[in-house]
Structure formats: structure tokens, C-alpha cells
Amino acid sequence: MSWTMMQRHLNKLRWLVLSLVFSLLILLPFLHLYQTYEASHAYDLLSPTEKAISDSMEWLTRPFVNDPATDLNKIKGTTWSGTLFGLKVSDPLAVVGQIAAGKLVYVPFLVTALIPIIFTIIFGRIYCGWICPATFLYELNDNLTAWLRKAGVPVSRHKLDTRLKYLVLLMGVIFSALTGTIAFAAMYPPAILGREIYYAIALSGFGAGMVFFILTLFFDIMVTRRGFCRYVCPGGALYSLLGWFRVFRIKRDVTQCNDCAKCNVICQFGLDPMRDNFSQECNNCTACIAVCPTDALSFTIAIKDQSFQGAGHLGHSHRRLQG
Amino acid sequence: MKRRTLLQRLVMSLSVLGFSALPFGISRLLTPRVHAEPHRHIPLPGALKDRADFLQACIGCGLCGEVCPPRCIKFHQTDGGRAANTPYIDPAHKGCILCGYCMEVCPTEALSVTPIRKVDMGVAQIDRVACYPWVDKGVCGACVSVCPLGDTAIDFTFANFYRPAVKEGCVGCGQCVEVCPEPSLPIHIADRSEGMVARHGVGYRQLDKWQGGQRLKY
Numbered sequence: 358m359s360w361t362m363m364q365r366h367l368n369k370l371r372w373l374v375l376s377l378v379f380s381l382l383i384l385l386p387f388l389h390l391y392q393t394y395e396a397s398h399a400y401d402l403l404s405p406t407e408k409a410i411s412d413s414m415e416w417l418t419r420p421f422v423n424d425p426a427t428d429l430n431k432i433k434g435t436t437w438s439g440t441l442f443g444l445k446v447s448d449p450l451a452v453v454g455q456i457a458a459g460k461l462v463y464v465p466f467l468v469t470a471l472i473p474i475i476f477t478i479i480f481g482r483i484y485c486g487w488i489c490p491a492t493f494l495y496e497l498n499d500n501l502t503a504w505l506r507k508a509g510v511p512v513s514r515h516k517l518d519t520r521l522k523y524l525v526l527l528m529g530v531i532f533s534a535l536t537g538t539i540a541f542a543a544m545y546p547p548a549i550l551g552r553e554i555y556y557a558i559a560l561s562g563f564g565a566g567m568v569f570f571i572l573t574l575f576f577d578i579m580v581t582r583r584g585f586c587r588y589v590c591p592g593g594a595l596y597s598l599l600g601w602f603r604v605f606r607i608k609r610d611v612t613q614c615n616d617c618a619k620c621n622v623i624c625q626f627g628l629d630p631m632r633d634n635f636s637q638e639c640n641n642c643t644a645c646i647a648v649c650p651t652d653a654l655s656f657t658i659a660i661k662d663q664s665f666q667g668a669g670h671l672g673h674s675h676r677r678l679q680g
Numbered sequence: 681m682k683r684r685t686l687l688q689r690l691v692m693s694l695s696v697l698g699f700s701a702l703p704f705g706i707s708r709l710l711t712p713r714v715h716a717e718p719h720r721h722i723p724l725p726g727a728l729k730d731r732a733d734f735l736q737a738c739i740g741c742g743l744c745g746e747v748c749p750p751r752c753i754k755f756h757q758t759d760g761g762r763a764a765n766t767p768y769i770d771p772a773h774k775g776c777i778l779c780g781y782c783m784e785v786c787p788t789e790a791l792s793v794t795p796i797r798k799v800d801m802g803v804a805q806i807d808r809v810a811c812y813p814w815v816d817k818g819v820c821g822a823c824v825s826v827c828p829l830g831d832t833a834i835d836f837t838f839a840n841f842y843r844p845a846v847k848e849g850c851v852g853c854g855q856c857v858e859v860c861p862e863p864s865l866p867i868h869i870a871d872r873s874e875g876m877v878a879r880h881g882v883g884y885r886q887l888d889k890w891q892g893g894q895r896l897k898y
Binding site: 521 | 696697699700701703704706707708710711732733735736737738739740741742743745746747748749750751754755757758762763764765781785787788789
């Protein structure tokens, strides 16, 4: 099986990664609860629910840890900022927001964002498509929208200007500088989701961020398809900018394309793979590669986007042109 | 005609600007600034001294809460205004055990690793008209026996050995507040400048009004 053929399965791999990240976000607060129960040495005083949590988490982690109260601290946090076996990883947007808010660069924090920055420079918006916990829900929400559409509920798919999100990024920087806080933290969906899941499981319940996130879900259903990611998300804007010269791009093999336009329909970002129009917005979700019936789309190494190569050679229009 | 196109462009760009500011406005409106009792919203150990500096540094990731063994770190989940999603400790609910995990895990300069006795979350302040032993209504000593820093932080007075008195070594962890049996919490964590004995009376209230900057601002 060639590399091009294998790329059809990247979308499944991506869903695996997305679900893993999301389930980890749910698992970590439960592990934290278990840690607190262990630290308090009061198993007998726990309620039945707490005992169930404690028992199940003990069953899950017993093979890997000796002292759960300290050993489980090795994996902590969310995609906004987390720590993995002593390696601290933060979202570049958090660094941008903090620099704007404090008007100074705190180098140790900047260093924590280096790995995501390097990955983004190479792969473009790979975080958006492969890791972001909000993408997991937004894509499910898009499926829901499709069902609603099928059921006859009017859903609208307006087109806005994709440059809007760069303005939102700029606005966030300005607001951060004016108010002296990281303004992005309250409106950036992955940051919201990570902490709200933690609030809901380990603390008193969902906070205000969840209301904002649900509003964005309605925005996606009622205004535009995947509207928040495409037009509003400041993180997406930052990654699009960082990935301007990304090395890996999806390219259409014009000799294999039959102009069926399935890729254009499946693309939740409203891009135009059939006419080689991926632009900066592509989040490498590989749905178009998976859906392509003739394997015309595949990742290639290229610094610049391909300009329109004309109609696909297997397509009707091409045959018509050829006479 | 020219004026009309100018106006149209102006309206268009203003609406675009407004739309891009909308998410920040909505998220800010969802977390309104409400009155927060300062004694129940104390800073974390190793936090930046100045509150404004802390808000500039904290990215609201919640890591400090996720490593806290007693789960004493809470967050401004639905309130706080600018301080939304930033952590605080409510010692009346749960006191800090000074384990230092939050300081180690914080990715930013908001919390920096500090030796236990250099931590400054405030200082325990005793209201001598509400504390049982101080008004001769019984014996207690819960605060003294629970203090993790021992007699450098809080001890009984020489004259009566159930009357607690806070000393200079107190770092304001709030474990004494957690165990205090009196519901009105005669012991609470206050800013170091407010002293270790709660002051009462018209004179003090006037002083507090004039020196308004002394109290913790939220």
C-alpha cells in the first residue's frame, strides 16, 4: 500500500487523536479527585459516589504509579497550558496575550510555547484540526447541523470574510493591553473547554465560559458553518499566520481528479480543494483526502500553495474541453 | 454621493470592528465584577505581590487548581470581571497546606517557587471580641494546634493560655480559619498591613476609609 493510499486513513487517526485528547481532558479531573482522596487518607469518610470514583481511578492507575498523590502530577493541565513529565507546554496564544497584557516577555513562559510554534510553522493549523478539544465538539456540532438540515430545520451558511479573525486577534491584543489581563483566556474555546470540564468535575460546576461556548455552537448552527473557527477564533488566526510558510500542504493531482466536488462539500472550512484553493485556512483535517474517490489529494512538501491547475483530467469538463 | 460612500464605509468598518470586539465583550459580560469579601479571597502562595501584576501574568489555565491536594484553590468561575478564571483561596472553606505544588506547576511568573516561611498570602487576624477564649467563654486553641508553622506563627498569650495571638512568622495559609469553630470566624486572613488584631470602633472605620488603599482590592 503506497503512502498516498494510506493517507485516506489519516482522518481516522485524527479522530482517534481528537477523542484521546478530549477523553484525557475528562479523565484528568477525575484523576485529580482520586489524588485528593488519597492525600486526605480518609477513604472511609467518602460518599458512595466518591468511593466509586476513587476505586475506578485506582484500578486505572494502579499498574503505573506507586504514590498516586505525587506520581499522577506528571500529566496535568489542558491544551491551554499543561505539563507532561516535567515538560511544560503552553498555547502560543497565551504567550501572545501575556506579552500584550504585561508589556514584557517572560522568557520561561515563552519557552513553553516553542514546541507548538515549531509544529505550527511546519504543519500550519495542525493544532486546530488534530488536537483542539473544541474542534472535537464543533465537528460533532457540524454533523448535528447536517441532520437538522436534513430534517428541514433552516440552517444558514453565510459567507463572511476570513480576514475577520485576524482583526479579532488584533482586538484581543489591544484589549489585553488595555485591561491588563489575558483577554483571550475568556473567549478562546479550547481554553474555555479545558477549564470548564475541570470546574464541572472537580469544583463546583460549569462556569460562565460554558455559556460562551454554547453561544459559539449556536453561532455555528445559525450563522455560518464552523463559523467560530473560520471567522472569529484568534488562535486560528495566530496559527494561520505562524503557518504561512508551512512545509506540508495538501495538493491535488490534476491527472487523478474527476471534479466530483466531494472535497468541497466535506470541507467544513468552506475551502475549495477541487480548484486547488486551500489557502492559509486549511487545518489539515484530511477529510477531503479521505472522501476523494480517486485518491487525487495527498500531502506534499511545498512552501507555496498550488495555483489552479485546471479541470481534473478524469472529469467531464476536461473531456469536454479535450473534445 | 461622495459623502454617502464615505459614510457607508465608516459604518461598515465600525460594524466590522464592533463584531470583532463582540466575543471579548460577551465573555466580559458573562463574568461581571461583584463584591468579593476580601477575607475569603486571598492570593495563592508565591503569587506576585501586586494584584495588577498577578492579573497580567495569570493565563487562567487552572493548573494550580489541578495539582492542589486539598482542592483549596478556587477560581472566579462566574464573576470577577478582569479577574475571571484567576485562582484564589477561600480559607473559610479550605486552607492552603503549603505543599508548593501550585508554585512548581505554574507556567508563568504569576506563582513563583517560594520557601514556605517566605510565602506571604496575608496574615491571620484575630477579632478579640468574637474569639471564645478572648471573651472568657471557654477554651479552644484549635487555631494554635493546627498551625503548620508552629509557635513562630501563632501561640497562646503568656497571661492566658487559651487566648491565641498571631506572630510575625504567620504566612496566611488559612488552616486556622478552616478549623475555627466560631461561625463568625473571629480569625481570618487579612493583608499584612492591616495587622494581626482586628480593630473596631468609629476611629478605625474612619481610618480605613482614609487609607482605603490598604485593603485588598478585587
